[in-house]
Amino acid sequence: MRIRLACLLSVLLLAGCGVSAPEPADEGILRFGLAGPPRNLDPRFATDATSERINRLLYRRLVEFDPHGLPIPGIATWERLTPTLYRFRLGEEGRRFSDGTRLTSADVAATYGYILDPANASPHRAQLALIDSIETPDADTVEFGLSEPDPLFPAYLAEGILPARVIREGGVLSDAPLGSGPFAMRDWPEPGRLRLERRSDGLLVELLAVKDPSVRVMKLLRGEIQMLQNDLSPELYAYLRKQEDVRVEVRPGSNFSYLAFNQEDPATGQLAVRKAIAHALDREALLHYLFRDLGRTAESIFPPDHWVGVEGLEPYEHSPERARALLKDAGYDAEHPLHLTLKTSNDPFRLRLATAMQSQLEAVGIQLAIRSYDWGTFFGDVKAGRFQLHGLTWVGVHTPDIFRYAFHSRAIPPNGANRGRFRNAEADRLIDRAAGEQDLRRQAALYxxxxxxxxxxxxYVPLWYESQILATRRGVEGYRLASDGNYDGLAEVVLVAPEGDVSGVADGWRHAPGPDPRETAGL
Structure with a gap:
């Protein structure tokens, strides 16, 4: 009962905060509420989800991905000249940096050359380590020579392209980005407030970090922001659906949430313990009661409709009896209970989720302590291996190279993201064989x-793919909600002037009819 009352507290606070008197937003500026600020707007170093999503707006990439995770042309097409030589030809679209200079093959070579230089300590270097040479026959052509064949190589070239001149001069791009994407930086006056200008029409988008989700919703209702995406509790989602001037959209997501184990820990290093936890967790109940069914259970990083997705993985059914038996096999019982510590962020909803997991594990005899931290401290501990269990989500993963990055024994930080120190000779063998397989169908079978x-x-204990949620005020139209939560829809979004008001409109704000903003789209 106490948990249920806590779940409703933020909604009750909103109801009493006087949100019925909205403040009009400035014409021509779209304000987008974020749960946290970007940390690095240099794609050579960015790793957090918010930075990656904003960098997609600022920088163009050689390669994009189709809905099944296969590479498709971005600003370049390609051909495979030999098993270890690829030629990329730059097209015309996306070839102009925001300072007016033209993007050429030299910029592509400089970007990837910088990442590959171990002295620069780019976190993306390991994923590109098979690049042996980069040649630029002309301004529109880049050739990549590989140390070994890999038919999936184009999929690795999804880094934002930077100007060679800025790289050569040692320019700092982490807070002063310069790319050829649909947006350019206008200013970044404070860490939680970033303004971008859409290059096609001058629309200003202000990205405002508001950590507390209840305050973020209140700002939406008051008109201080016009849209927000994700990072909402289900109670806030349900509350927004009832509001007159707010439109809520939902679509199935593809970002993979998981519970990870430290394999070097005496307890979580035991397979019986990990299986006991998998059987103790009731994922369906967590999705239903905490997420209000805004998600679907997962069994692997990739959904079954991905090109390497697996059909028919048998879920770990919720079975307290099986969990207790496994714990007994591992040497734990009522007299000698298993004590574990879970590290998580201090986000209120994630703490509620951790508390619910704590209750489910306690029912089978596992005493779980919860330690919550700000994101920087939490993620620092995860990368350093200072945890028994932690929960995270892989965001925007498209290629099966993630398996090498996250699970190969040679990918323990700082060489990758094998943060749980997982070491398995058969896993290494399959990863290496898949990387060297020339036929994509056989490669998919190995994965x-x-x-x-x-x-x-x-x-990992696979948990779920959370749904994507978008809430917008009246007058925001045309935003496309992506399954991985990216912000690409800002390139097409339109601000619609109030009915009958067509005077004094700024660039990017136009008068046009649209659908009823109260209409909602469900799963």
């Missing part, structure tokens, strides 16, 4: 075998 192995060995 499916790998996912079955990971599902059995449980370096």
């Amino acid at each position: 499916r075998d790998l996912q079955r192995l990971l599902h059995a060995e449980l370096p």
